[in-house]
Every structure is written in C-alpha cells, then in structure tokens.
Amino acid sequence: MKIFCYILCVSCLVFSASVGTAAEKVIIASIFEKSGPGAPDNRATIEGIRFAVAALNQRGGLLGNQVTLLELDNQSTALHAKLAAETAVKAGVIAVFGANWSSNSLAMAPVLQAARIPMISPFSTNPDVTKVGDYIFRVCFTDSFQGPVMAQFALQGLKAKTAGILINANSRYSEGLAEFFNQSFKKQGGKILFEADYLQDTNDFTPYILKLKRLHPDVVFVPGHNADSVRIIKQAREAGLLIPFLGGDGWGNEMYDSGGSAIEGNFYSGHWHKDIENKKSRLFAEKYEKKYGKIENSGPALAHDVVFLFADAVRRAGSLRPAKIRDALAATCNFNGITGNISFNANGDPIKPVVILEFDQGTSVYVKTIAPEQSPDQQCSPKTEAFHLPSGRIP
Numbered sequence: 267m268k269i270f271c272y273i274l275c276v277s278c279l280v281f282s283a284s285v286g287t288a289a290e291k292v293i294i295a296s297i298f299e300k301s302g303p304g305a306p307d308n309r310a311t312i313e314g315i316r317f318a319v320a321a322l323n324q325r326g327g328l329l330g331n332q333v334t335l336l337e338l339d340n341q342s343t344a345l346h347a348k349l350a351a352e353t354a355v356k357a358g359v360i361a362v363f364g365a366n367w368s369s370n371s372l373a374m375a376p377v378l379q380a381a382r383i384p385m386i387s388p389f390s391t392n393p394d395v396t397k398v399g400d401y402i403f404r405v406c407f408t409d410s411f412q413g414p415v416m417a418q419f420a421l422q423g424l425k426a427k428t429a430g431i432l433i434n435a436n437s438r439y440s441e442g443l444a445e446f447f448n449q450s451f452k453k454q455g456g457k458i459l460f461e462a463d464y465l466q467d468t469n470d471f472t473p474y475i476l477k478l479k480r481l482h483p484d485v486v487f488v489p490g491h492n493a494d495s496v497r498i499i500k501q502a503r504e505a506g507l508l509i510p511f512l513g514g515d516g517w518g519n520e521m522y523d524s525g526g527s528a529i530e531g532n533f534y535s536g537h538w539h540k541d542i543e544n545k546k547s548r549l550f551a552e553k554y555e556k557k558y559g560k561i562e563n564s565g566p567a568l569a570h571d572v573v574f575l576f577a578d579a580v581r582r583a584g585s586l587r588p589a590k591i592r593d594a595l596a597a598t599c600n601f602n603g604i605t606g607n608i609s610f611n612a613n614g615d616p617i618k619p620v621v622i623l624e625f626d627q628g629t630s631v632y633v634k635t636i637a638p639e640q641s642p643d644q645q646c647s648p649k650t651e652a653f654h655l656p657s658g659r660i661p
Contacts, residue, residue: 302342314569413446518563
C-alpha cells in the first residue's frame, strides 16, 4: 500500500510538472498615454494593440502560448513612462509595445535597454529613441525623413517660398521635427521668416498670430500634437490668417472634434491611410472598422504592425527569450506590414514611405505617397551592436 501511494504521488508530481511546463506564461507590456493630454490622440493605438493581440491569440499566440497584455498608463509624462517601464521589467515581460510620444519613449528606453527587453514603438519618430541601444525599435519613419518630406511638399507641392514655424517646447518630438523641417526648407531654397516656442498648455496664441500676420509667410509649420495644433489653427483662422498650416504625424482626424471647419485645407504627414493601394491594408481596415468604427488615424495600422512584426521575430527566433527575439528583430528584412514593407536599418529604424494627407470635408484625404531614396544595399542592415548575422536573416 505504501509503495502504491508513493508511485501515485510521484505520478501526480510528474503530471503537475508536465502541465506547468506545457505552456509558458507570456506577458507583454503595452505602455501608452491612457490619461493626460496625450490620451485622446493615443486611444486608437491602444485599441489597435488590443485588437492585434487578440487576433494573434486566435492564431495560436506565440509558439503555442497565449499572450497576456499588461496595459500600463504613462499618464503622458516622461516620469510616469519611466516608472511604467520599471513596472514592466518587474512583471517579467518579454517585450514592451510603446510609447507613442517620443519624450515618453526616450524615458522608457534606457530602463528597457538596461534590462535587455525589446521595446517597439508604433509612433515615436524622434531619431534619438532607437539610438538608446540595440533593444529599442520602431515601426514608424523618423523625423529626419518626414521633416524634409514636408519641406519638399511645401516648396514643390504648395509652391511656398517662405515659412513660419511654431514649436511645442514641451515635446522632444516637436523640437526635433521642427529642426529637420527648418534645415531642409532652407537647404532647398526656402526662407524661414519666423520661429517661436510655446508651452503645451498655452491657450492664447495672439502674440504669435499677430507676428505671423505681419510677416505673412506662405505656410506655417506646426509640428505639435492634436490639441495644441488645433488651438493655433483655430485662433489663426478667427484672426483672418488664411494661409496653409502644415503638421507632422502628431496630427489626425481628432482635430475636427474641437477645430471643426477651421482645420480644412491644411496638410500633414502620416504613416498610413486606408485609401492607399494595398489589398492587405484595405482588408485590415474593413475588419478593424467592424469592431471599433471608423479609423481616424494611422494608430491601429501601426499597432498591428508592431504586434505582428514582433510575432514574426519570435517565430524566426524559435524562442521566447528576449535576447533571441532581439536578434531576430534586428535581422528583420521585408516584413509585409499593413503600413508597408518593413526592413530595419542599423539603428532599428524602418525604411518606409511618408503619406501626405489633407483635411477636407470632415476627414483626412489621401494626397500622395513619398518614398525614401535608398540604394539596394541599404534595404536590410541588421541592428547588430550585440549580434552579427552574415546573411541578414534568421532562418
């Protein structure tokens, strides 16, 4: 009887162990601006991450393991972004998706780099983000590309010869994008008549608008976020300043909520639009809109690319270990995403086009796509500070 009980106990232990190791607990953190001034702009990205992770789990998850999404709020501040990253590390995540604002991603990146946990941002375009280290990636283009593209569009598309620039001093994104636009506009023959900083919570832009009215540049570049950019444009229109305003990817259809018709006729750079000629993109838009309604910006598409590019890296790595996944991410070449084919350069930045959009009749209308000029040998350059792949791929 004692022998039988001993065998039974051992059998139970073996069975329990086999059940415990049959599937690993896979946690991925989603760190975005769920509250604070960035919340309205980031809602679509957060929903996009949820949508994509749910789709991934329906397809079997990661190497047969279901993914648990740990959603953390960075409260739209760099301090809370850093604290959220530290919380994610303590929770044992294998990766972090986020943030959107570059200032928050720059606060998160050193924490995750030190912990050797891959981070992929959907929207942070400041070039410094991925320079933090070899575990930091993004699926969006950078300001060093979109800034010159908007300068080119202003000069060639709108025939502008002069420009004014208003910069959100609380935003690393705004400062960086303004600098790249400024340099490129002047290099291509344009003249900057006025440049000034403002604070994120500024409500009265009268001094800036009066100066712009006096100088009357052909265009005004406002590389801010939705809320502050709307206040500027609305007050400018009310003051009779009717010249075109240009923005970066921080703009979106949400600007109609408080700006109304005042934002009509203005242009901005984006990552994606559902009307681009891409069958995979259009199918995604149809499925997403059935669940969440009309897509207002490129957040859901970029979020989808973050999740499934990561899943593709896990598949190629054949492992859930963060270091192995990082190596596979670095070797990404021609991943077929919703926002286009993604290949990482040596910094962990994708080589991809910019979409020009115009506010017209209550929505963002697709104008054109501008692709980067890249030689064939620049298309797949793995981010290999800690890893080297002769072939540029992981089988």
